[in-house]
Every structure is written in structure tokens, then in C-alpha cells.
Amino acid sequence: MSQSFDVIVIGAGPGGYIAAIRCAQLGLKVACIDAWSNKEGAPAPGGTCTNVGCIPSKALLQSSEHFEHATHHLGEHGVEVKGVGLNLPAMLSRKNQVVAQNNQGILYLFKKNKVSFFHGTGAFVGAAEAGIYRVQVTPKSANGEPQTLTAKHVIVATGSSARELDLAPFDEERILSNDGALQIPQVPKKLTLIGSGVIGLEMGSVWRRLGAEVTVLEGLPEFLGAVDEQVAKEAFKILTQQGLNIELGVKVKAVSKTAKTVTVSYTNAKGQEQSLTSERLIVSIGRIPNTQGLGAQAVGLALDERGAIVVDEHCRTSLANVWAVGDVVRGPMLAHKAEEEGVAVAERIAGQHGHVNFNTIPWVIYTSPEIAWVGQTEQQLKKAAIPYRVGVFPFLANGRARALGDTRGFVKVLAHQDSDEVLGVHIIGPSASELVAQAVMAMEFKASSEDIARICHAHPSLSEAFKEAALAVDKRALNF
């Protein structure tokens, strides 16, 4: 016997669970299938983001920052603390609790919205018959029976997995993916990371703050190539000053391990042979879409050369009424991008006009200071020959930043030379992840830099740096 639904969602990461909830809000009968289990074998919806991504990494970033403040910075505020110690098991256990709370929260939301949840692996059985798709659920529990679900619409939100280095397959003991990187049981004396992208910098920062000597090996000759060059330069300066060793332009040649160590042999940017031995190696060289075992071939679902599901701008796949969202399709691999796509697809299924503005998706790298941006970088504007004006305002000239004791970085606004429309905002500094939200809003409303400059911002606040950067576009910053 099969159970029939209006929509089947495969995957309960931020793309899938949000799509399922929005479908239910719109009156559709929804099933959501997710394969993730926690250590006890119980369902753990929330995907990469909740289990081994956004949430646990931010929990450890917060905890490790508290540790660094207590050991190095509270004295600047006249707060004297003695005997500060690190209880790593407690820190990791707190992180696990935060994850579990989020898993439970999603299960509660499914119940509240009457989404039928299935804990198992979902796969297409074959081509649609009379416009109806069949999806088989292979249960996670040993005593569960396979079930068949049917629906007119299927949303695939199966996410992504860490990309392995052929030379160094993950064993999660010495050679770690993002999963192992979040649960190293003792602070390593030495830690190597391959890839100085978002994970490399965030996880490198966590373990450096906790006491590891961290080296990040990056293949490309430039640092954070997708980030505005001025911001990337500032970030490189600050992060290396903090003690992250970042080597650019390396070529990894071999990786070998013993019971307690792992050695990476590589050539550096000058072509010299080098080798680095540490207790653990984190490989963070990007992610690959999860389409294995989905039955894509059985149903004729088109994939691209990376294995991602081919979709148009509305997340429509090559098959009628099969949609795909999040990391398993093109575009940035970000939780909020996956969520926006999930909502837009649900609304389209319900006959509405949901859409995602890909030009205003913010990015945040949760280092200290944070790096956040939206829109185009200066190098992109130059390449596209778009005339622009720039306004930069340093946090050093912001009263709130001085009071906080965190004056690193700046806000940079890029506006069109003629129309003054804001084309990009780039921030490195305290609370950049929060500040970028007003830049996103400004760009959604097609604000000019003058619009921002005319808005009254509370004093003293970090947000005044955004207003001042907008004023600086017209060379009339007031405090710098």
C-alpha cells in the first residue's frame, strides 16, 4: 500500500524542511523524508546545516571566542581573571546539545504544521505514471519496512557532502571532513588544514583559539578570491597576525599517516618541496552535491558534470513537477539560499509567484572579525566596466567600536557612478553578520548611497559605520 501526498520533499536540511513547512502552510499535504540519524540512531532532521555545519560550527566559534577573550582580552577592560581553563569535553557537549535542540525544534515544527516525516532514504522508483511520482523510503531503523509514497510534485533537497582529496580519503580520525573537524577530542598541538575557504578559516580559527598551532594550505595563489580584494587583504593581515599560518599557492603531493600523526608533502609557491606533520588534518576543499542513490537515472533526472541537478532560475528540473533546491543545485552553498529556494518552490507549486533574488544573497565568514558582503565586488565591477564610486569607513573612527574595544576593519559601499544605486557592500569588522542585513535590505529596495546617508542611525552603534561609508561615497563622511 502506498501513501499519497500532494508533495514529497526528499531531504530535511534548510532547503527541504523549510519547503515542507511552507507547502503545509499553503494547504498542501506534504511528506518529508530525511536520512540523517544521531548517535543513538534517532532522526536528526536539519541536514548538514544543523548537524555538522552552520549550527555546531557557530557554537564552537562562540565558545572558543569566549575562551580567547577570557585569556587575552578581558584585561583590556579592567576585568582580571585568573586560572582560566579549557574544558573541551564540556564545550563539545554544549555544541551537541545546541544541535539536538535544533533537531527537536524541526520535529516539533513538522508536527505543528502536519508534515508527515519519514526517517529513511528516499529514491525515485521510476518515471511518473499519469503524472504521479513514486518514491520509495528505505527506513533507517533495522525493523522498519520499506514504504512507497506517491505525489504529483517532488522537491529534491538532498544537499551536499564534503569533497575528498583523492590522496587523503577521510577516516575522521587523522584526516577529517567538516564532521570530524567539529569533534576533535583533544586540542591538537599542531593542526593542518587543506583549503583556505570558508570552512578552513572558521575551523582553523576555532582550533587556533583553543591553543593549536594551525597551518592552512591553499592551492590558489590568491587569498579568498571571491571576496572584495580590499577586504581579503585586510582579512589576510588580521588572521595571520592572530597566528593562523596561511600558505598560498601550494600543491599537495602526498599525504601519509601513522597511528598518531599525519604528514602532508607539498610544493610551496616558490616550487620548494615541503612537508608538514601534525596530529590531525582537516580537508576543506569544497563540497559535492548528493545525488547518489536518489534514483536520478531511473527517473531520467538531468545532472550536470559536477553531479548537481540541473535547474532553471525557478528550481524546475528536467522533469515536470520535480523541483530541486539548495546545495544539490547550482549557486552558492548557503543555508539561507537553500531556504529561500524552498519557500519559492512551495509557493510556485501552490500557484503563487515565489522567486529568489540571487543578486542579494549575503555571505558571511564567521572569523573574528567577521567578514560579510552582498552584491558585487570592486574587481567584478571593474571587469564588467561598470562605472562606480567607493565609500569606505573604518571602525577605528566609530565610537561604539572603540567602546567595545574592537576597531578592526571597515565598511565599504560601492555605488553606481551615475544612478548612485548601491551595487555592493563589503564589511570586515565587529558584528558584520548582523550589519550586512541592512545592506541587503537597501539593495532589495534599490537604494542609492544617498538614501542610506539620509537615514537616521542610532548613536553610538556599529551601524553608523554603514551610514558613514554611504556618506563617504560622496566624499562627505562626517567622522573620518
Ligand code: FAD
Ligand atoms: P543539507 O543541509 O545538506 O541537507 C540535506 C539533507 O538531505 C541531509 O539531512 C541528508 O541526510 C538528506 N538526504 C540526502 N540524500 C537523501 C535521500 N536520498 N533520502 C533522504 N534524505 C536524504 N551555510 C550558511 O549559510 N551559513 C553558515 O554559517 C554555514 N556554515 C557551514 C559550516 C560548515 C562546517 C558546513 C559544512 C557548511 C556550512 N554552511 C553554512 C552550508 C550549509 O550547511 C548548506 O548550504 C546547507 O546545509 C544546505 O542545505 P540543503 O537543505 O540544501 O542540504
Ligand code: NAI
Ligand atoms: P570553499 O569553496 O569555501 O573553499 C575551498 C578552498 O579549497 C578554496 O580556496 C580552494 O581554492 C581550495 N582548494 C581546493 N582544492 C584544493 C587542493 N587540492 N589543495 C589546496 N587547496 C584546495 O569550500 P569549503 O571551505 O570546503 O566550504 C564548502 C562550502 O560550505 C562553502 O563554499 C560554503 O558554501 C559553505 N560554508 C559556508 C559557511 C558560511 O556561510 N559561513 C561556513 C562554512 C561552509
